[in-house]
Amino acid sequence: MSETPEARTDDKDRQLEGDRVDSAGALTTDTGVRVDDTDNSLSAGERGPTLMEDFQFREKLTHFDHERIPERVVHARGAGAYGHFQVYESLADYTRAEFLCDPSLKTPVFVRFSTVAGSRGSADTVRDVRGFATKFYTREGNYDLVGNNIPVFFIQDGIKFPDFVHAVKPEPHNEIPQAQSAHDTLWDFVGLQPETVHMMMWLMSDRAIPRSYRTMQGFGVHTFRLVDAEGRGTFVKFHWTPKLGTHSLVWDEAQRIAGKDPDFNRRDLWEAIERGHYPEYELGMQLIPESDEHAFGIDLLDPTKIVPEEEVPVTPVGRMVLDRNPDNFFAETEQVAFHTANVVPGIDFTNDPLLQARNFSYLDTQLIRLGGPNFQQLPVNRPLAPVDNDQRDGYGQHRVHRGTTSYYPNSLGGGCPALGSDPYRHHQERVDGAKIRKRSDSFQDHYGQATLFYNSLSDWERAHLVEAFRFELGKCDTLQVRERVVERLNHVDHGLARDVAAGVGVDPPEKEAVPNHGRSSPALSQARTAMNEITGRTVAVLAADGVDAHDVEALRGAMADGGAVAEVLAPHDGPLRTADGTPLEADRAIGTVSSVLYDAVAVPGGADAAAELSSHGPTLHFAAEAFKHHKPIAALNDGVDVLSHTTLPDLRVAAPATGQAVVDQGVATHRGSDHGELTRALASLLAGHRVWDRGTGSVAA
Ligand code: HDD
Numbered sequence: 291m292s293e294t295p296e297a298r299t300d301d302k303d304r305q306l307e308g309d310r311v312d313s314a315g316a317l318t319t320d321t322g323v324r325v326d327d328t329d330n331s332l333s334a335g336e337r338g339p340t341l342m343e344d345f346q347f348r349e350k351l352t353h354f355d356h357e358r359i360p361e362r363v364v365h366a367r368g369a370g371a372y373g374h375f376q377v378y379e380s381l382a383d384y385t386r387a388e389f390l391c392d393p394s395l396k397t398p399v400f401v402r403f404s405t406v407a408g409s410r411g412s413a414d415t416v417r418d419v420r421g422f423a424t425k426f427y428t429r430e431g432n433y434d435l436v437g438n439n440i441p442v443f444f445i446q447d448g449i450k451f452p453d454f455v456h457a458v459k460p461e462p463h464n465e466i467p468q469a470q471s472a473h474d475t476l477w478d479f480v481g482l483q484p485e486t487v488h489m490m491m492w493l494m495s496d497r498a499i500p501r502s503y504r505t506m507q508g509f510g511v512h513t514f515r516l517v518d519a520e521g522r523g524t525f526v527k528f529h530w531t532p533k534l535g536t537h538s539l540v541w542d543e544a545q546r547i548a549g550k551d552p553d554f555n556r557r558d559l560w561e562a563i564e565r566g567h568y569p570e571y572e573l574g575m576q577l578i579p580e581s582d583e584h585a586f587g588i589d590l591l592d593p594t595k596i597v598p599e600e601e602v603p604v605t606p607v608g609r610m611v612l613d614r615n616p617d618n619f620f621a622e623t624e625q626v627a628f629h630t631a632n633v634v635p636g637i638d639f640t641n642d643p644l645l646q647a648r649n650f651s652y653l654d655t656q657l658i659r660l661g662g663p664n665f666q667q668l669p670v671n672r673p674l675a676p677v678d679n680d681q682r683d684g685y686g687q688h689r690v691h692r693g694t695t696s697y698y699p700n701s702l703g704g705g706c707p708a709l710g711s712d713p714y715r716h717h718q719e720r721v722d723g724a725k726i727r728k729r730s731d732s733f734q735d736h737y738g739q740a741t742l743f744y745n746s747l748s749d750w751e752r753a754h755l756v757e758a759f760r761f762e763l764g765k766c767d768t769l770q771v772r773e774r775v776v777e778r779l780n781h782v783d784h785g786l787a788r789d790v791a792a793g794v795g796v797d798p799p800e801k802e803a804v805p806n807h808g809r810s811s812p813a814l815s816q817a818r819t820a821m822n823e824i825t826g827r828t829v830a831v832l833a834a835d836g837v838d839a840h841d842v843e844a845l846r847g848a849m850a851d852g853g854a855v856a857e858v859l860a861p862h863d864g865p866l867r868t869a870d871g872t873p874l875e876a877d878r879a880i881g882t883v884s885s886v887l888y889d890a891v892a893v894p895g896g897a898d899a900a901a902e903l904s905s906h907g908p909t910l911h912f913a914a915e916a917f918k919h920h921k922p923i924a925a926l927n928d929g930v931d932v933l934s935h936t937t938l939p940d941l942r943v944a945a946p947a948t949g950q951a952v953v954d955q956g957v958a959t960h961r962g963s964d965h966g967e968l969t970r971a972l973a974s975l976l977a978g979h980r981v982w983d984r985g986t987g988s989v990a991a
Contacts, residue, residue, distance in 0.1 A: 302398035319346055319349055363655065365404040365406055366409050369556035369559050370400060370622060370623035371401055371563055373569075376396050377389065377391070377392070378606065378609070379607075380392065384518055386635055387637055390516075397426050397428050398427045399427065401423065401424045401425075402421065402423045403421060406419045406420075408469025409469070413548035413549075414554045414556055415555065416548060417494075420439040420500060421436075421438055428634050432673045434628045435510055438511060439497060441527075442489050442739070444486045444490075446643060446729065448646065451651070472762040472764075474766045474768050477771045481777075487737060487781070503559045506536060507531055508528075508529070508530030509527070510526075510527060512644065514527070517635075517636055521718065523580050523719070525577070526575050526578070529573070529604050531571060531604075532570070535821055537980075541761065547884075554887070563614065572610075574604035576599070576602040578590070590640070591640055593642055594736070600812070621670065629649075630652055631652065661685050665686075679707060680696040740781075743811075745783075745809060746811045748817035748982075750983070755786075756789045764793065823852075823853075824849070824854040825853030826854070828887070828888045829855070830892070831846070831857065831859065832892070832929075833858050833866060833903075834896075836896045836900075837874065838894050838896035839868040839872035842858060842874060845894060849969075857877040857878060859876065859880040863882075864876060869898070890924070891916040892925070893926065896927075910935055910936045913933060914936040920982055922958070922976050922978075923956065923957045924971070925943070926965060941957070944957070949961070950962075
């Protein structure tokens with residue numbers, strides 16, 4: 291699974307080496323003048339005024355005053371990592387892009403994951419779309435695939451983007467609520483703009499609360515175009531599939547994590563990479579011949595639609611591994627500048643009106659964010675491909691262009707830079723039409739695929755969806771806003787509209803607006819995702835003085851074998867007294883963490899430890915909360931008794947006979963010394979992520 295350290299050194303890494311700075315020498319000013327006091331400003335007398343001539347003071351304060359740049363207007367909160375991408379087999383039949391045609395090439399990448407609505411300092415685990423933006427540093431120039439973890443979008447035409455973003459962002463009069471979609475203005479917009487409905491179904495599903503950036507899909511969303519060496523085009527939809535499967539949090543848990551660890555997703559990505567558990571994603575493509583453009587009953591140019599995988603399968607084409615954390619958040623993750631129009635020969639656009647708007651907006655936004663036209667020279671943005679043109683000057687020009695000419699054509703500069711051979715050529719699509727402001731009729735079905743999505747969900751996914759709608763509309767103060775959304779949902783599915791209405795004080799619609807078409811696309815359900823990995827999952831081992839060290843080791847060893855991390859939590863930090871005297875340290879005091887930060891809980895044996903934990907409030911709360919959030923639980927020997935002391939009416943604790951592991955409701959128990967069967971059961975529950983069929987009264991905990 292893990293790459294060797296050598297493999298982590300790539301061309302981009304080597305290029306960055308020249309920009310890296312380690313603080314090792316003596317303190318200086320920005321101009322290199324040595325300084326021996328950075329604590330006291332220059333003043334006229336010990337108690338006198340500060341002097342204007344204190345250039346050192348002025349420089350330090352001025353730099354500080356200018357340290358902030360505008361945050362991204364959307365996707366302000368993010369986390370990034372470097373890695374590489376490699377195609378499995380040549381795709382030369384479809385594209386001339388070298389990095390997609392040469393399986394021997396490892397193309398360096400930088401990926402930035404993000405939330406959309408929140409500010410830079412907002413919490414990671416809010417209900418929101420996640421950005422999944424990848425910069426490929428190819429030998430033919432940078433290619434940016436700027437996608438999301440949801441395959442459709444809120445609107446069809448980019449001219450509506452400011453309206454949508456104004457609606458979802460905090461309300462303008464009081465800047466409340468932060469990073470929340472649950473407020474009147476968003477739902478007002480949704481109710482009035484039916485093209486949002488399909489996306490809102492996804493946003494109310496568990497997709498909007500991913501467990502980790504490592505466990506979410508990515509989508510290019512638009513239909514793009516691949517172009518082969520002969521200029522032939524093929525439509526393409528891009529899919530990233532995480533090796534660990536697509537898994538989510540529970541909404542109640544997500545809200546609690548926002549307080550307990552607002553950096554939850556960012557930290558998870560960082561730590562996974564530091565541990566060598568490199569996140570992996572497979573790139574897949576839905577390839578559609580241009581002759582099939584109208585074969586699917588939808589318009590491929592409409593970004594609120596998917597092409598069901600059952601109709602056009604996703605062909606796996608390559609693998610991306612993220613194996614290096616950035617050295618400096620601001621320099622790299624904040625200054626990285628993505629742009630949908632950063633394409634390389636062999637990849638082209640379509641006339642999707644949302645994509646066309648993006649091709650304007652991303653460059654425009656970088657100019658205000660990064661202060662001028664030379665942002666591509668920033669280390670994280672700098673291409674590996676040689677750059678040579680007549681662009682000069684502007685804020686932050688780092689290159690020292692020599693020579694007298696910066697125009698084309700020239701003879702004084704030897705004609706350089708000369709026009710390149712084998713250039714980027716735009717796909718020669720014939721375009722013909724009257725100038726017109728009108729949405730195409732082929733974009734008008736706003737409900738069919740919303741229904742398709744709803745029909746494709748498992749029971750537990752639907753339950754979560756209904757609860758999410760109830761939560762969000764329940765936060766809207768205006769009854770009319772709630773009513774309008776319920777009316778929209780009645781076009782998706784009558785039962786759904788009634789279920790939601792019943793929770794938000796709206797009269798359930800009596801008649802269905804349109805019959806449910808009954809079609810589904812099983813690939814859309816998270817219930818069908820990969821469930822065979824425990825890499826990077828975290829298990830809390832609840833211990834106290836007197837714990838059985840053998841049980842702890844059995845758990846730790848088995849989890850480590852699968853790549854999961856078991857942490858020993860105890861009422862106090864530091865060394866623990868164990869039943870047989872084996873040295874054992876608590877990793878953390880239980881009061882400093884929370885069950886919501888772990889994927890599973892295990893309680894080892896040891897009579898004294900079990901006795902203490904059975905009346906230790908934080909421990910009992912920890913286990914009970916994990917149970918309510920559908921997490922796997924394991925108890926060994928006397929640890930089984932601890933579980934019986936939680937006050938959960940739904941929790942049945944089986945009393946296993948010695949030597950036999952019992953699994954009931956996702957709670958695995960075992961008495962004996964060979965815990966192989968139990969740890970295998972725990973690993974299998976963990977790989978399944980959550981025990982959704984466990985009755986906990988309410989998934990909302
Ligand atoms: Fe966008 C950022 C993804 C529609 C305008 N967008 C941004 C980022 C992602 C996306 C992942 C963060 C990039 C990063 O990490 O720096 N955006 C999408 C997707 C869309 C989409 C998948 C629909 C398919 N975006 C969209 C539209 C517009 C924008 C229609 C404007 C017309 N997006 C922007 C932006 C941002 C941005 C304002 C903010 C910061 C930035 O670009 O660099 O230009």
